[in-house]
Amino acid sequence: MVQSLDSRDSGFEAAFLALLAMKREVDEDVDQAVAAILAEVRSRGDAALIEYTARFDRLELTPATLRITAQEVETAYASCDPELIRALELAAERIRAFHARQVPVDDSFTDAAGVRLGLRWSPVSAAGLYVPGGTAAYPSSVLMNAIPAKAAGVERLVMVVPSPGGVLNPLVLAAAKVAGVDEIYRVGGAQAVGALAYGTGTIRPVDKIVGPGNAWVAAAKRRVFGTVGIDMIAGPSEILVVADRFNDPSWIAADLLSQAEHDTAAQSILITDDAEFGQRVAAAVESHLATLPRAKIARESWDSHGAIIVVPDLEASLPLIDRIAPEHLELAVENPDALAARVRNAGAIFLGRYTPEAVGDYIGGPNHVLPTARSARFSSGLGVLDFMKRTTLLGCDADSLRAIGPAAVRLAEAEGLGAHGLSVALRLNLGAG
Amino acid sequence: MVQSLDSRDSGFEAAFLALLAMKREVDEDVDQAVAAILAEVRSRGDAALIEYTARFDRLELTPATLRITAQEVETAYASCDPELIRALELAAERIRAFHARQVPVDDSFTDAAGVRLGLRWSPVSAAGLYVPGGTAAYPSSVLMNAIPAKAAGVERLVMVVPSPGGVLNPLVLAAAKVAGVDEIYRVGGAQAVGALAYGTGTIRPVDKIVGPGNAWVAAAKRRVFGTVGIDMIAGPSEILVVADRFNDPSWIAADLLSQAEHDTAAQSILITDDAEFGQRVAAAVESHLATLPRAKIARESWDSHGAIIVVPDLEASLPLIDRIAPEHLELAVENPDALAARVRNAGAIFLGRYTPEAVGDYIGGPNHVLPTARSARFSSGLGVLDFMKRTTLLGCDADSLRAIGPAAVRLAEAEGLGAHGLSVALRLNLGAG
Incomplete structure (x- = not known):
């Protein structure tokens, strides 16, 4: 049974604080092992990278076969369902259009004292994109991480993706082609992060590393930070749906499950001004769970971390939204713009009854790499500025x-x-x- | 004797790599002690904060005396030399004018498919500013950290500053008043960072913490990252001066020493196209060192970490500049704009013979909090955007x-x-x- 709270109950504040503080991630202590891998890659380059790939990915490589050739990419692209390629291309086009507008303008002026002043933006020279292998190999993530880099003007965009046993998802390679990735290497794990940060005989180092990964990748990114820039270390996904009783409970239930199905540590919360509507959504969740392919994961997430919060009116949702600072905020209400205008803390907002969060995961245009774990209070989703830096000028x-x-x-x-x-x-x- | 390199020598590449890789900072392993302090402040709030302040700052406080009163600030301000107050106010005005131009504009549009898209910037609700006590209590740093936060629209700007034995630099309080800081607490160290991140009975928590500090402060900032946002962890200061022979060697020597005097770990490098000019600068450094108050620190920095690099022509300086990615780059050449336009990696550029870096430390307008240790390859100086975050909208x-x-x-x-x-x-x- 999912947790139900009512903001008018005397115990609400304590229960809400517990929800905010809920520990969802499991710490995996791989830091010392990662430190050793990074040190080996730093000192022995390709040789270490190849050894770790043999051990962890059961794949024997040589310096000459580390890189995935343009021909392999073309073959993968050609093997994909043309409908899927068209969907990828539409997504890429929309993501590109949204991100191109983020390219900042330089500033340059002479003030009243005659001092010349300026601020100049420039892209990082080279960026590395980590792409997980196996089940979490999402072509949509390739687009979301690669396209902002290219929009920023990054000249050399290098992707690493492990291929355990030599197996690669062709759609991931197709997405890399569509996004304009310049180099791809079939390596993963902490060793791939080390190769990007320090360089090897075959892989030249980059200046910034982005992209999702498991505990090993996250620990490696933390350790190479300073040598290179990194993006955020993403936590489990979250959605907060604010919905009135005029929604179809089945739609809202599907939206809540679309985060829950990512990960048992994901968190889906519904805020509604109608307790009975909340119960109908809970029932619809059960009904969807009967047929969904990832029902086991979604159920564990929903039962352990989900919540339905009843408020007296939608106005009362605002302070809760800002305290949750959700990664994804869906406003399935009559006048979503008015509510959205008053939200301070949210990674991305989805407006109205016809904007399920999933449309933003793939095709909307804004980035799907967003701040988790309440960090929308102080940080932003991935964007063009993450691949640029400022230089000030004074004369x-x-x-x-x-x-x-x-x-x-x-x-x-x-x-x-x-x-x-x-x-x-x-x-x-x-x-x- | 300072190290001299010539880019045409066969051993240059190895010597230049050694210069880039030079380990200047001393690691101080305070992480476990800091973790314990943070845990105490988190669980016991004011009581722990007051105990640590008694122990480390020899100062007995109560919850009622943690905060520095408005009256104390006024008294400090009134006690300062009016000439200095005028200098602070001119600096603040110029920093404000430069940073106000950085406030980004929101985006909102409907595309051809009828999808509504937007990107909205908002300030963090509350920011904390760490100000070191003792000799490193620089009023200029208060301005440089506080003014961008206020320009961003941060509603609640909270400063912490230790006052060992109860002693405070009145000019630091005056700078806080000039910059518009909202609350000031007389605490410092890891305990003050913990108070800002977690909150105590007296100090409400903030969303982002910025400002310089010693190894304890840096370790505490690293540990609270995630709970709050933090700025960069700054390394020792650096300057790279590119100068032709038409400069006064005495001026260039003073510029090099202006970084060297910060810290024995600072690094000052001269690149010149005239070996003899380089030697005249080295001689002028010696001459200045005979009279400067901080000569001991500056000499150790210059002798241990400084370098003079001779290049065949100024064109040859460009790849070296980008590889050094200096925090401060001074272009004391005939046509500095042409050279600056081709630099990729630098935190701040100072144009021409009449722009010593120090003018930018205080009064130029651009920020003096800048990326060190080659991180200008991927990161930027402090600015308004560091106190803001983006929310995307999709409808x-x-x-x-x-x-x-x-x-x-x-x-x-x-x-x-x-x-x-x-x-x-x-x-x-x-x-x-």
Whole structure:
């Protein structure tokens, strides 16, 4: 049975806090093993990478076969159902259109003191994209991670994907082709992250590594952070659906299950202003679970981590939304825009009764890599800016330095930094002379 | 003697790699002690915070005296040299003007399929600013960290600053007043970071923590990351000066020393196209060191980590600049803009002979919190965006879902995610019916 809360109950605050604090992820302590793998790849390069791939993926490689050839990619692409390729291409086109609008503009101006100022954006030179193998090999994730990098202008986009026993999902390779990935290597795990960060004889290092992965990959990304940039370390998926009684309970139940089926650690929460509607959704969940292929996973997630929260009116959902700070927020209400305008913390918002979250996972255009575990309070989904960096520019001449330099000298002296002051003062004397 | 390299020498590549890989920071293993402090503050709140402050700062506090009162701030402000206050205010005004231009615009549009799409920026609700006590209590850092937060629209900006033995730098409090900090607490160390992240009876928790600190503060920030957002963990400061022979060697020497005087682990590098000019700069460094107040620190940094690199022409400096990816890049050359336009990796660029880096530390306008240790390859200086987050919006109606939904169903099925497909398909049937 899923947990039911009512915001008017005296025990609500404690129960809500428990829901927020619920520990869903299982810690897997692989950090020391990962450290050893990274050290080996760093010092022995290809040889270590090939040894680990033989051990973990049961695949014998040589430096010459590490890379997946363009011909292999073409063959994989040609083997896919053309309808699926068309769906991938439509998704890519929509994701590209949404992300292209995020490319920031540079700033450059001269202020009243005559100081030239600027801010310039530039892409990272090379980015690495980790793609899991096996059941979690999702072509949609390839698009969502690769297309923002290309929209940012990343010149060299390198994908790594393990192929246990030599088996690869052709649709993943097709997605890489559609997204414009430049190089693909058939390696995975911590060893692939190490190869991207440090480089090997065959794989040149990158500047930033993104993409989902298991505990080994996450631990490796944490460890190489600093040597390269990394994206967020994603936790289990979450959805918060706010729905009034004018929805079809069956639709809302399917939406809740679309996160629950990802992972037993996923969390699906319904907030409604109608307790009876909540019960009808709970019943519809049971009904869907009878037929869904991933019912076992979804049921465990729903029973362990799901919740139905009844509020007196939709207004009362707002503070709860912001405290949950959901990865995905679905507003299946009459006037979703008015509610959305008042939400502070959410990774992505899905507006109205005809926008199931799943349409955003694949085809909407916005990114599906989103902040989990309440981190939407301070962080954002993946976007073009994650593959860019800013450089500021400052230019004085003798006159403008004379205008602003004396204040710098004064502050430097107050901070006891003599050479700072001296470097300005020398120029002021000469500038004035 | 400072290290000299010539890019035409056969041993250059090895020596340059060694310079890049030079380990400058001393690891201080305080992580376990920090974990214990954080756990205590998390479970016992104010009581633990007060105990640690008594132990580490020799200061007895109560919940009522944790906060620095508005009256104390006013008194501190009034006690400062009015010339210094004017310098702080000019700096604040210029930093505010530069950062206000970084506030991003939201996006909202309806595409050809009739899908409504949007991207909305919002500030984090509350931010914490760590300010070190003692000798590293820099009012300029208060401005550089606080003003972008306020420009972003952060409603509640909370500063923590230790006051060992009860002593505080009045100029730091004055800077907090000028920058618009909302609350100030006289606590520091890992315990203050814990208080900001978890909250105590007196200090409400924040969503993001920024600001420099010692090894304890850095370890605490790493540990609370996830519960809150953090800024970068800054390494020792660096400057790279590219200078031709038409500069005054004394000016360039002062610029190099302005980073060297920060920290024995700082790194100052000169690239020049004239070996003899390089030697004159080295001589000028010696001459300045005879009189500078922080000569001991600066000399150790310069002798251990400094370098003069001679290149055949300025063009040859470009690949070296990008590989160093300096925190600060000074281009003291005839046509700095042409060179700057071709630099990919640098935190901040200072253009021309009259723009010593120190003017940017205080008064230029751009931020002085910048990426160190080659991380300018993938990260940026502090800015308004560090205090904001994005929420994407997606809205379909029955018609637009009919246009794009079938592709989502197809991809969901290919990924084996039945509930994803179901949540779209249910609406398509009804939408079509």
